[in-house]
Amino acid sequence: MSAARHLVVGTAGHIDHGKSTLVLALTGQDPDRLQEEKRRGITIDLGFADLTLDPERVVSFVDVPGHERFVRHMVAGASGIDAVLLVVAADEGVRPQTLEHLDICSLLGLERGIVALSKRDLVDDELAAVVTLELGERLRGTFLERAPIVPVSSRTGAGLPELRSALAGLFDALAPRPSEGVPRLPVDRTFVMRGFGTVVTGTLASGSLGEGEEVEVLPSRKRGRIRGLEVHRRRVGRAVAGQRTAVNLQGLDTDDVPRGATLSRPGALATTRRIWARVELLEGAPRDLERGGPARFHQGTCERSARLRVLRPDKVRGHSAERNVPSHLGGHSAERDVPSHLEVEIHLDEDAVLVPGDRFILRRPAPVDTVGGGVVVDAHPPPPRQASGAAFAEEAVELEPAILLRLDRAGAAGCEIADLAAELGATREQLERHLAQLERAGDTLRSGARVFAGVSWRELARTVLAALAAFHRDERLSSGPSREDLRSRLCRTMPQDAWRQLLDELIAAGDVRSAGDKVALAGHEVVLGEPEARLAERVERGLLEAGLEPPDLDELVDPTERDVARRVVEVLIARGALVRIRDGKLFHARALEDLMGRLARQAASSRTIDVAAFKALAGVTRKHAIPLLEHLDERRVTRRVGNLREILIPAGQGDRSGASD
Numbered sequence: 001m002s003a004a005r006h007l008v009v010g011t012a013g014h015i016d017h018g019k020s021t022l023v024l025a026l027t028g029q030d031p032d033r034l035q036e037e038k039r040r041g042i043t044i045d046l047g048f049a050d051l052t053l054d055p056e057r058v059v060s061f062v063d064v065p066g067h068e069r070f071v072r073h074m075v076a077g078a079s080g081i082d083a084v085l086l087v088v089a090a091d092e093g094v095r096p097q098t099l100e101h102l103d104i105c106s107l108l109g110l111e112r113g114i115v116a117l118s119k120r121d122l123v124d125d126e127l128a129a130v131v132t133l134e135l136g137e138r139l140r141g142t143f144l145e146r147a148p149i150v151p152v153s154s155r156t157g158a159g160l161p162e163l164r165s166a167l168a169g170l171f172d173a174l175a176p177r178p179s180e181g182v183p184r185l186p187v188d189r190t191f192v193m194r195g196f197g198t199v200v201t202g203t204l205a206s207g208s209l210g211e212g213e214e215v216e217v218l219p220s221r222k223r224g225r226i227r228g229l230e231v232h233r234r235r236v237g238r239a240v241a242g243q244r245t246a247v248n249l250q251g252l253d254t255d256d257v258p259r260g261a262t263l264s265r266p267g268a269l270a271t272t273r274r275i276w277a278r279v280e281l282l283e284g285a286p287r288d289l290e291r292g293g294p295a296r297f298h299q300g301t302c303e304r305s306a307r308l309r310v311l312r313p314d315k316v317r318g319h320s321a322e323r324n325v326p327s328h329l330g331g332h333s334a335e336r337d338v339p340s341h342l343e344v345e346i347h348l349d350e351d352a353v354l355v356p357g358d359r360f361i362l363r364r365p366a367p368v369d370t371v372g373g374g375v376v377v378d379a380h381p382p383p384p385r386q387a388s389g390a391a392f393a394e395e396a397v398e399l400e401p402a403i404l405l406r407l408d409r410a411g412a413a414g415c416e417i418a419d420l421a422a423e424l425g426a427t428r429e430q431l432e433r434h435l436a437q438l439e440r441a442g443d444t445l446r447s448g449a450r451v452f453a454g455v456s457w458r459e460l461a462r463t464v465l466a467a468l469a470a471f472h473r474d475e476r477l478s479s480g481p482s483r484e485d486l487r488s489r490l491c492r493t494m495p496q497d498a499w500r501q502l503l504d505e506l507i508a509a510g511d512v513r514s515a516g517d518k519v520a521l522a523g524h525e526v527v528l529g530e531p532e533a534r535l536a537e538r539v540e541r542g543l544l545e546a547g548l549e550p551p552d553l554d555e556l557v558d559p560t561e562r563d564v565a566r567r568v569v570e571v572l573i574a575r576g577a578l579v580r581i582r583d584g585k586l587f588h589a590r591a592l593e594d595l596m597g598r599l600a601r602q603a604a605s606s607r608t609i610d611v612a613a614f615k616a617l618a619g620v621t622r623k624h625a626i627p628l629l630e631h632l633d634e635r636r637v638t639r640r641v642g643n644l645r646e647i648l649i650p651a652g653q654g655d656r657s658g659a660s661d
């Protein structure tokens with residue numbers, strides 16, 4: 001793998017202005033490879049060539065067609081480039097596609113470029129000066145305002161050395177793309193190479209791809225493997241962001257990876273059909289666009305039908321002139337087109353791979369024309385019903401605010417870390433790094449594979465305490481709600497694990513107490529009122545006296561007291577005074593303890609007992625004996641062995657407290 005830095009430079013400019021000839025003159029490689037291109041003498045589809053300036057610097061050219069009918073190919077080609085080489089013929093000057101291509105480059109957020117005044121051999125000095133002046137005028141206020149204008153002739157070779165050094169200058173002006181990140185290769189060409197099979201090419205937009213790695217094609221989610229990689233006809237083990245890359249794929253047909261598809265790592269990126277974006281409409285864009293009129297959406301090499309819906313109607317065109325136009329949106333000259341900035345929701349007809357910060361172009365199906373472009377702010381916005389209050393946070397293009405925004409929206413449901421990464425176009429490592437930092441600051445909180453906004457978590461903790469207090473107030477005789485009841489009342493969307501963690505935190509902090517599946521405020525005690533206490537006493541006494549053949553509760557209390565009695569019984573069970581066995585029968589705890597005492601004494605002579613002996617020992621009928629034995633089995637006082645019971649408690653002991661249920 002060469003250590004050289006690669007810079008992708010795209011040509012741009014009107015038809016016949018000499019783009020392809022210039023690329024050929026610079027590189028010796030003809031970017032027009034199609035028969036039809038050669039026959040008609042025009043470029044139809046993207047062409048590629050490379051120029052090694054020196055061992056450290058390689059320029060990858062993407063040559064685009066100038067014909068107005070092929071602007072969509074130009075957009076696909078311009079999407080992955082680092083800088084533009086705008087070619088303007090000296091004998092014709094600025095023409096419509098010179099401007100349209102310039103607009104597209106601006107809208108794509110390009111910041112650097114070179115202007116070649118081509119066919120210099122065809123004009124005299126005077127005309128060249130006039131055209132140069134006009135050109136300078138047109139470039140004012142655009143990102144090419146300060147770009148060098150280099151007169152060249154592909155025919156005589158004049159100006160080519162100057163152009164080469166201008167290209168070299170771009171390397172100093174542009175920072176290398178970070179090779180960290182999710183691998184993302186927007187496919188611009190697919191073909192079959194004999195003996196190799198499917199090959200796709202593209203400019204690796206982020207991350208890296210390595211030989212032997214598994215890949216996923218989006219949006220189809222088909223999978224395959226990388227058999228081999230080439231960067232400028234040289235085989236490499238790994239291709240990194242910014243390189244023109246050819247990938248030989250195993251397990252995928254050419255139909256599986258058409259132009260517009262994205263190659264990535266399995267599961268690393270999410271797809272979407274609805275996004276929030278900041279859009280800039282060019283002067284002359286049809287007004288119905290803002291009201292949902294159809295448009296073509298171009299991002300990377302992918303193209304979709306789209307409809308726009310303005311999210312904030314107060315920010316429609318006309319207001320933008322006095323507003324500050326952010327430099328990243330091009331900053332067009334005021335005379336030529338007053339850009340209009342809109343916050344919009346865009347609906348696509350098919351899934352696309354989009355992440356915050358992605359630039360796109362909007363074109364009009366008929367008559368075909370570039371009408372605007374923009375930047376993706378949120379590729380997975382909240383559903384329309386919930387969207388009204390959700391912030392259109394422009395800073396969420398950056399990873400950290402984007403994480404916080406999504407967590408904030410998710411509230412008690414939190415977000416799966418893998419989903420968060422895929423939707424934000426970040427690697428797991430990048431995300432983890434940010435999360436670690438956010439967690440330290442208390443901004444986020446993790447529970448298993450999910451993360452929550454610290455604010456939502458703390459808010460929920462407060463809500464739990466308030467809900468418990470309210471519960472105790474309303475249900476005076478209850479020891480507390482069950483964990484699950486509380487969850488379904490307060491935060492149905494919160495996963496079980498996280499809920500358990502939240503309650504555990506509250507218990508650890510000493511705010512909440514739990515017994516069985518019930519929770520209560522730590523200081524909470526059920527206090528029986530005067531009449532309730534008397535009723536409790538009566539029930540307890542009745543059951544104690546009845547021993548192991550207790551009556552039903554209803555027999556112990558008046559019909560008018562039944563409701564209160566039921567709740568009082570729960571309090572007594574919680575206090576350990578009463579025990580309810582599986583068939584619903586209530587016993588006084590002491591009656592059961594007494595029975596266990598008898599069993600322990602019995603164990604001294606024999607460790608087993610049959611039902612008949614047990615009936616005699618307990619002094620109960622068979623009807624009562626069986627549920628009692630089952631209860632004792634459950635509490636591991638006895639164990640069933642065939643028709644017998646083995647007594648598990650130590651002989652002679654009988655006071656194993658049975659009151660803790």
Ligand SMILES: Nc1nc2c(ncn2[C@@H]2O[C@H](COP(=O)(O)OP(=O)(O)OP(=O)(O)O)[C@@H](O)[C@H]2O)c(=O)[nH]1
Pocket residue numbers: 013014015016017018019020021022041042043044064065066067118119120121122152153154155156
């Ligand atoms: N005299 C002269 N002719 C040139 C020069 N550069 C290109 N040409 C001619 O101009 C015509 C168009 O050149 P291309 O390079 O195909 O133009 P293009 O911009 O690539 O055209 P499209 O890709 O179709 O937009 C060809 O006939 C070239 O031979 C030059 O420097 N001097």
Ligand SMILES: [Mg+2]
Pocket residue numbers: 019020021032042043063064065066
């Ligand atoms: Mg051409």
